[in-house]
Amino acid sequence: MTDAIAHHDEHRDDEGSKLGIWLFIFTELLFFGGLFITYAVYRHGNKEAFHLAGQELDVTIGTINTVILLISSMTIAMSTTAIQKKDKRATLVLIWITLLLALAFLVNKYFEWSAKIDHGIWPGSPLLEELGRGDTLFFGLYYFMTGLHALHIIIGMVLITVILARVRNNRITHDNFQLLENGGLYWHLVDLIWIFLFPLFYLIA
Amino acid sequence: MSSSQTEPKGYKSYLEEDGGRKGIFKWILSTDHKRIGLMYLYAMMGWFIIGVVLGLLMKLELIAPGKTLMGAQTYNATFTVHGVIMIFLIVIPGLPAVFGNFMLPIQIGAKDVFFPRLNLFSWYIYVLGGILVIISLFGNGAPDTGWTFYAPYSFKTGTNMLPAALGAFVLGFSSILTGLNFIVTIHRMRAPGMTWFKMPLFPWTLYATGWIQLLATPVVGITLLMVAGERILGIGFFDPAKGGDPLLYQHLFWIYSHPAVYIMILPAMGAISEIIPTFVKKTIFGYKAIVFSTLAIAFVGYFVWGHHMYTSGMSGTALWAFSLLTFIVAIPSAIKVFNWISTMHQGSISTEVPFLWAASFIFVFMIGGLTGLVLGSLATDVHVHDTAFVVAHFHFIVFGGVGFAFFGAMHYWFPKIFGRKYDSGWAKTGWITFFIGFVTLYGPMFYLGIAGMPRRYFDYLDEFHGPNIISTFGALVMIAGFLIILVNLIKSARQGERTTEMNPWGGTNLEWQVPTPPPLENFEEIPVIEKATYKFD
Numbered sequence: 001m002t003d004a005i006a007h008h009d010e011h012r013d014d015e016g017s018k019l020g021i022w023l024f025i026f027t028e029l030l031f032f033g034g035l036f037i038t039y040a041v042y043r044h045g046n047k048e049a050f051h052l053a054g055q056e057l058d059v060t061i062g063t064i065n066t067v068i069l070l071i072s073s074m075t076i077a078m079s080t081t082a083i084q085k086k087d088k089r090a091t092l093v094l095i096w097i098t099l100l101l102a103l104a105f106l107v108n109k110y111f112e113w114s115a116k117i118d119h120g121i122w123p124g125s126p127l128l129e130e131l132g133r134g135d136t137l138f139f140g141l142y143y144f145m146t147g148l149h150a151l152h153i154i155i156g157m158v159l160i161t162v163i164l165a166r167v168r169n170n171r172i173t174h175d176n177f178q179l180l181e182n183g184g185l186y187w188h189l190v191d192l193i194w195i196f197l198f199p200l201f202y203l204i205a
Numbered sequence: 206m207s208s209s210q211t212e213p214k215g216y217k218s219y220l221e222e223d224g225g226r227k228g229i230f231k232w233i234l235s236t237d238h239k240r241i242g243l244m245y246l247y248a249m250m251g252w253f254i255i256g257v258v259l260g261l262l263m264k265l266e267l268i269a270p271g272k273t274l275m276g277a278q279t280y281n282a283t284f285t286v287h288g289v290i291m292i293f294l295i296v297i298p299g300l301p302a303v304f305g306n307f308m309l310p311i312q313i314g315a316k317d318v319f320f321p322r323l324n325l326f327s328w329y330i331y332v333l334g335g336i337l338v339i340i341s342l343f344g345n346g347a348p349d350t351g352w353t354f355y356a357p358y359s360f361k362t363g364t365n366m367l368p369a370a371l372g373a374f375v376l377g378f379s380s381i382l383t384g385l386n387f388i389v390t391i392h393r394m395r396a397p398g399m400t401w402f403k404m405p406l407f408p409w410t411l412y413a414t415g416w417i418q419l420l421a422t423p424v425v426g427i428t429l430l431m432v433a434g435e436r437i438l439g440i441g442f443f444d445p446a447k448g449g450d451p452l453l454y455q456h457l458f459w460i461y462s463h464p465a466v467y468i469m470i471l472p473a474m475g476a477i478s479e480i481i482p483t484f485v486k487k488t489i490f491g492y493k494a495i496v497f498s499t500l501a502i503a504f505v506g507y508f509v510w511g512h513h514m515y516t517s518g519m520s521g522t523a524l525w526a527f528s529l530l531t532f533i534v535a536i537p538s539a540i541k542v543f544n545w546i547s548t549m550h551q552g553s554i555s556t557e558v559p560f561l562w563a564a565s566f567i568f569v570f571m572i573g574g575l576t577g578l579v580l581g582s583l584a585t586d587v588h589v590h591d592t593a594f595v596v597a598h599f600h601f602i603v604f605g606g607v608g609f610a611f612f613g614a615m616h617y618w619f620p621k622i623f624g625r626k627y628d629s630g631w632a633k634t635g636w637i638t639f640f641i642g643f644v645t646l647y648g649p650m651f652y653l654g655i656a657g658m659p660r661r662y663f664d665y666l667d668e669f670h671g672p673n674i675i676s677t678f679g680a681l682v683m684i685a686g687f688l689i690i691l692v693n694l695i696k697s698a699r700q701g702e703r704t705t706e707m708n709p710w711g712g713t714n715l716e717w718q719v720p721t722p723p724p725l726e727n728f729e730e731i732p733v734i735e736k737a738t739y740k741f742d
Contacts, residue, residue: 013393019393038457136441140447
């Protein structure tokens with residue numbers, strides 16, 4: 001058995017595991033794709049209402065969160081470069097920054113959502129029913145899509161925490177950093193989805 | 206029976222290799238692709254028995270008009286749970302999870318799949334999905350939406366449909382991860398010299414299937430989550446009262462669930478393409494045609510979902526486009542049938558059990574496929590939509606196609622998997638009984654559908670009584686056949702005559718060049734592939 005395990009390690013195939021994460025990213029894109037189609041269909045049917053509802057959202061917080069995610073994408077990419085340059089300290093610092101930025105994103109999201117809920121807007125709320133179908137669909141999609149995206153942020157944070165621990169105990173090193181790169185790719189995906197959510201909900205109002 | 210070698214038992218087979226674990230932990234902690242394949246087999250066997258019992262209950266209810274066994278609500282729950290179990294727990298994982306796991310690495314000359322631990326994880330997700338389906342049976346009554354969970358009824362019904370829908374979501378996740386694993390395995394782990402076009406056809410079909418699993422399953426995943434959001438939060442995505450569109454649900458659902466039938470049938474076609482050359486001792490006719498038609502089915506299969514919705518309300522243009530595409534997707538399947546028949550032409554056919562299953566597969570698949578065209582053309586579909594005709598067509602393809610191929614593959618690879626022989630006399634008796642029962646069960650339903658008997662009702666008009674009696678009788682015969690097959694296989698797996706013969710059928714692929722049963726990592730030394738597969742001396 002020990003022989004067998006040693007044999008597996010020998011056959012490490014970084015290209016293969018990178019292919020794996022790319023395929024997983026395709027899956028995620030189609031997962032959100034279903035929601036983007038739903039958004040497109042309902043926007044087409046409720047142009048006026050979507051237009052007005054979009055103006056209710058706080059562009060400032062949205063912009064700040066966009067910038068936060070873009071920077072976090074940069075820091076995780078930089079950590080991949082740092083590990084290749086054998087700079088473990090910089091790698092750790094950059095991963096920490098990524099994690100903190102992700103947390104900041106969630107804190108912002110929390111305030112944004114609670115402000116909306118304070119105004120009486122949540123799925124199935126009486127106010128939404130009063131506002132009509134377009135608003136119901138817009139905010140339904142808003143909560144569902146940004147909520148699912150926030151869930152992906154949390155999953156990404158768990159993944160990055162695992163990576164952080166592995167960099168610390170030297171299981172991710174300059175010649176074995178595929179997990180870090182894969183984590184980075186996943187994080188870019190989470191970033192990318194937000195890049196689409198941001199204009200769809202906040203900007204084209 | 207040429208080239209039958211006997212390997213002296215100077216090695217430890219995967220069944221003896223326990224990784225230092227005891228009892229059930231030998232299985233549930235093992236990342237060996239062969240053990241995982243068998244774990245899927247055993248889980249699916251249990252589910253299948255439940256699904257068959259539910260199917261039998263429906264046929265018994267339909268033996269006479271009016272209420273015989275159960276009322277409307279129970280009948281609705283029965284066909285829903287029957288569908289959910291059969292579709293999501295059996296035919297979708299189906300051949301890839303069992304034989305794909307067991308045979309794919311061996312057939313491409315690899316020691317395991319690329320992500321062995323992810324493979325075991327997929328099995329656990331599969332079990333979790335099954336548990337959710339079981340949970341749905343308790344509480345407010347079993348779900349009664351049909352396996353399609355159509356909106357808006359799926360969030361209006363008082364029954365416990367949410368766990369079933371979440372179960373389907375979770376099972377989809379398992380399916381995605383298996384597909385991902387197989388694609389990476391095929392890309393990265395083929396033995397040296399095994400170019401794409403030297404790869405056997407079963408891995409090819411698993412490859413095409415893997416892409417469908419990856420790219421189609423997430424769409425139904427998000428759709429089922431949206432239904433959950435609808436039920437839990439009352440969001441209103443598919444609720445007309447809140448501005449939502451139930452038709453959108455149908456589109457999103459079928460964008461996955463039509464390609465899903467190719468997830469089911471492609472690996473079945475792959476298994477048939479393995480069995481036929483072995484038993485006619487001839488190279489497969491048109492290897493490349495089979496490969497490209499497999500890829501064509503996977504590709505075109507994405508664009509035909511609308512044919513489930515001819516009567517739901519779509520534009521006329523969409524209707525004829527979907528109808529045209531449906532006819533186009535039939536072509537590659539027909540190409541395969543021609544290839545199989547041409548392979549048999551002038552071959553030396555030996556009618557062993559796996560071949561009988563393969564031949565009867567072609568028979569039922571043809572009937573299922575051609576009646577599919579009746580449903581694919583617009584005018585006739587309006588007439589037979591939502592009738593027993595659809596049920597007959599569907600069961601000829603999915604049960605006849607996938608089921609027959611599964612039994613064929615089971616009898617083909619059985620000696621390799623278990624290192625034991627089965628009783629081929631009983632296997633043949635089981636096959637002929639099953640086959641006769643199958644045709645008697647589903648054949649009359651074509652007539653009933655055309656005569657106007659709707660599906661999914663516990664009751665029917667008196668004029669449909671005769672064919673329904675025949676159909677129920679067929680169900681009993683088929684189940685008798687199934688029991689013969691099941692008892693024979695289980696008994697043989699436990700006490701059958703041991704065999705270490707490497708190549709009992711005279712097959713040409715790599716699985717027949719490893720010891721029986723295979724050792725833990727299949728190959729002592731990774732083979733180097735020089736010649737194309739399916740070459741008989």
